[in-house]
Amino acid sequence: MNNEAEGYPLAQFRKTYFEECAELLDALQANLELLSNGSGDEETLHAIFRSVHSIKGGAGAFGFGGLVAFSHVFESLLDAMREQKISATPDVVQILLRASDALADIVGAARDEHVLAADFAADILTAMEEALLGASDPTASGVQPKPDSEVNEVSGERRYRIAFTPHTEMLQKANEPLLLIRQLRKLGGLSIEVDSSRVPPLDVIEPESAYLSWIFTLDTGVPQSAIHEVFEFVEDDCDLKIEVVSDGSLAAPAANLAANSANPARLAASKPVDAAVAPATPTQSIRVDVDKVDRLVNLVGELVITQAMLTEQGTLLPVDHYPALIQGIEALAQGARELQESVMAIRAQPVKSVFARMPRIVRDLAATLGKEVRIVTAGEMTEIDKTVIEQLNDPLTHMIRNALDHGIEGPDDRIAAGKPRQGTIHLSAAQRSGRIVIEVADDGRGLNREKVLAKAQDRGLVAAGASLSDEEIDNLIFLPAFSTADVVSNISGRGVDMDVVKRNVQSLGGRITVQSRFGSGSRFTLSLPLTLAVLDGMVVSVGKETFIIPLTAIIESLRPQAADIHPVVGRGLVLALRGEYLPLTHLHRCFAISDAITDPCRGIVIIVESESAGRVGVMVDELLGQQQVVVKSLEANYESVDGISGATILGNGRVALILDIARLREIDSRMATDRTVFNHQNAIIDLPEEAPHAA
């Protein structure tokens, strides 16, 4: 027998299979979108079919019975559509969309080895089967076609289901099932499911016995007799059932294969003989291990640093003495920059992979909320670094859900407001000046500024008399303590939690803003760096040391007046800034730097904002300038250091540490308790633990 008894290659194949599944599902989703908005053609349908077919083929090989059963029905429905027995009416497309969502769930469950409820997606299965039944010939609409029905039409492809169970005698007569399978393959597109449920535990296994049985699904134009011919010599020594399954009602027999995955022996694994050669559009691409690309990115990063050093040295030379050298250095700079961009581009992926998941979320949630919403995406091909893409899913999902839940009104309300019944969410991506800008815009009710402001004042987030611009009011919703669920919208359920989104985005080195017009919708704008390997930093000095503060965290910097600095007992100094009191963090104290400026009025205070610590003023000696830096790990050769998120190499070849501003305040207060530094006795305000408070 042709058993691949070793487990390890199987695990590898399995991983590859799920990677492919993810791509196939993405393609499936994208093509279904085309189909649903009417821009799909025949080729779209074929592509959809191929995606499902490939998923099924692999699933059979790995013994994911449930997955095979479901995708089989799905595939049969698509097949009927290909043969134009069923047309792509909106109802049918709706079923397909739901089926693809369910398929994604089943694949996910198989990958994570979750067990889905027995009736999972049963309604979709039923819907698909009903659609199929409606399409098939009324005379042949029985659940199973007659097993022996002779079909001799030569024209047109047919799908056969061949159940093949060899007896032990067959093997004893030196017949090899693999040869039969190979012969079947020659007849047409073949997918194979193996039933290994009869394989006994290893200690009682008879090496010369036949334990396996197969179910072949064959798409072929040859008559049934030709299939019989393949089995001609073994027909007496096996159980063979050949049937035509043009009506695709095969869920039941395939479903009993589900027992497979529980087989403890796990001995049998058929070869994934998926001969459905798809005439896929040839994409000129190769699969490369991400580690290899990361290594390349690192090497180029080093090259760029060396080049920066050379350039700096070059400026010291008189140009008229070394014209060729100076020119060479300039050419090197240009080349290195282009090389870095090209290497970064390798790791870049279109945002499509994230965007493609959003229509489903919209569908699911719209159905739950009883709203009619469509999503329109643009700029899916905009590319962004893989590291960023991976972390984009959560905030984007959150924003889409938020737009649906709180932005877009119910159909009746919309009509009352003179809007179309169906709400629209626009999701777009574009590249603007070295950053990726992603917008989520809805045509819903927008933010009610009066209520937002009232709520913020109520929560003490804004001083009572403060006058804020419209934009400032809108952006209040990102404050951690702000939940608008019960105020701005009347839909019950989750709070808006926009602070979570903001935190996610900030951890990616991004920014988020909102523009809104009451009654006509909101627009959330996300601005993200192209990569996490490089960051824009402010170079600052403290004593003799140099540090980098990520630019995205910086709000402003200033030199405070003595009158604005107030001591607070147990908290150190606070800075009064436009009616707010911000805690001051002394960088020199955090890091025990001796020769730094200690008087805030003589140094510079940089107002930074972090997800966990809120707004803090960080005291440094001087701002040295703004620079793009390549992020390096400190942990590779040392260990992680509190308050430091990484290191980089400056143009002069020196290492500079990148500050983890979220940690600074805590370090400062810890260091402050070690040696008390208060010399003021007249403390007046006591500041609560977390946020800067309104007076």
Add this chain to the structure above:
Amino acid sequence: MQPDKQTISVGAQDTLDRPAAGENTQQFITFTLGPEEYGIDIMVVREIKGWTDTTMIPNAPAHVRGVINLRGVIVPIFDLRARFGAGLTVPTSMHVVIIVAAASRTVGLLVDTVSDIISVDPKAIRPIPEMGLPTEDQFLEGLVAMEDRMVTLVSLAGLFGKAADPGKRNFSSDLPKAA
């Protein structure tokens, strides 16, 4: 050290005099800290370079002198004198950093000078005599007598074990022994 019974007529002295000839000899790079001479397994040494200013690491132990840029790699520098509890080195451009690579990490050791490469028969390495100083024992591998001088062999594993590396990683487990 016990000389092999069959070569006893040749004597232990001979083994020490022609160590390079034997297959079992091990090479050490020797360096000085003040008047004392230490040795470190040559196989872990990647390069030797002059002292350059480092970037300090906040709130690190005193013997961590900071990090340097070694062709794009961030490498921490450890002050061996301070590590041995003999106070901080005041580095000048004449001081030397030995870059050692061990397992997955590259680190630099600040020493006074690098003096020699010696070949030693492992059998000629004598244990550190008990001197009631348990703290130093973990850094040291053994003693080698070289004609008129004595070289103390340093154990990388001991240097970057738990004491130098609290918690984070068990450095000693992934380091080859220095002798």
